Amino acid sequence: AVVSRRVRGFKTVHEHDHLIKDLQLSKDRTMLVTASKDTTSKLFDAKDFKLLKSFKTDRPVNSAAISPLKHHILLGGGQEAMEVTTSHTKSGKFEARFFHLIFEEEIGRVKGHFGPINTLAFHPSGKQYSSGAEDGYVRIHDFDQSYYDFEYDF
Numbered sequence: 001a002v003v004s005r006r007v008r009g010f011k012t013v014h015e016h017d018h019l020i021k022d023l024q025l026s027k028d029r030t031m032l033v034t035a036s037k038d039t040t041s042k043l044f045d046a047k048d049f050k051l052l053k054s055f056k057t058d059r060p061v062n063s064a065a066i067s068p069l070k071h072h073i074l075l076g077g078g079q080e081a082m083e084v085t086t087s088h089t090k091s092g093k094f095e096a097r098f099f100h101l102i103f104e105e106e107i108g109r110v111k112g113h114f115g116p117i118n119t120l121a122f123h124p125s126g127k128q129y130s131s132g133a134e135d136g137y138v139r140i141h142d143f144d145q146s147y148y149d150f151e152y153d154f
Contacts, residue, residue: 013049015042021061021077027068027124035064041075043101055099063119069126071101071152076117076131096120096131096141100152107152112139 018038025032025046032046041064043053055064055073062077078094094116095109115134122129132138 011049013044013051015044015051016040022063022119024063024065024121026066031066033064033066033073035061035075035077037061041073041099043073053101053104055104057097059093060116062117065120065122065129066101067122067126068124069122070147072107073099073101074120074122074129075099076120076133078113078116080116094133094135096129103152103154107150110141112141113137 016034016036016038018036020034020036022035023032030046031052032044034042034044036042037060039057039060041055041057041061042051043055043066044051053073055075057075057077059079060077061075063075065074066072067074075097094113095111096117097106098108098110099105100107113131113133113135115136117131117133119132120129128140128142130138130140
């Protein structure tokens with residue numbers, strides 16, 4: 001259920017069914033992306049808070065970022081570390097996930113953390129991103145040539 005209203009000069013929008021963990025603006029400040037424990041990330045017009053896109057996953061989303069270079073959204077999260085009952089890291093689903101901003105489809109994943117990803121950020125150039133997780137590590141990821149060469153078929 002969408003609730004949109006103005007309260008004393010502020011506009012509020014209710015698009016998520018659970019806690020919002022992160023909110024980040026695009027480099028040009030025209031869009032903002034949210035990350036929620038309801039397993040979704042949502043893209044809004046930053047001026048009027050109109051919902052533009054929704055990205056659905058099978059796990060809580062703790063952080064989301066908008067690429068300044070390509071039409072990509074980066075999501076991170078994973079099952080809470082205390083809820084992972086096996087020692088296998090795959091069960092927690094701790095990958096960073098790339099979605100196409102326009103088509104809302106997952107286009108890639110990057111593994112590396114051994115706990116839920118709590119924060120993500122693109123470098124302003126769009127040529128790197130950073131991730132921080134409950135495993136205590138901050139990782140800086142450089143994109144290889146295949147990232148720049150990738151074209152979405154539609």
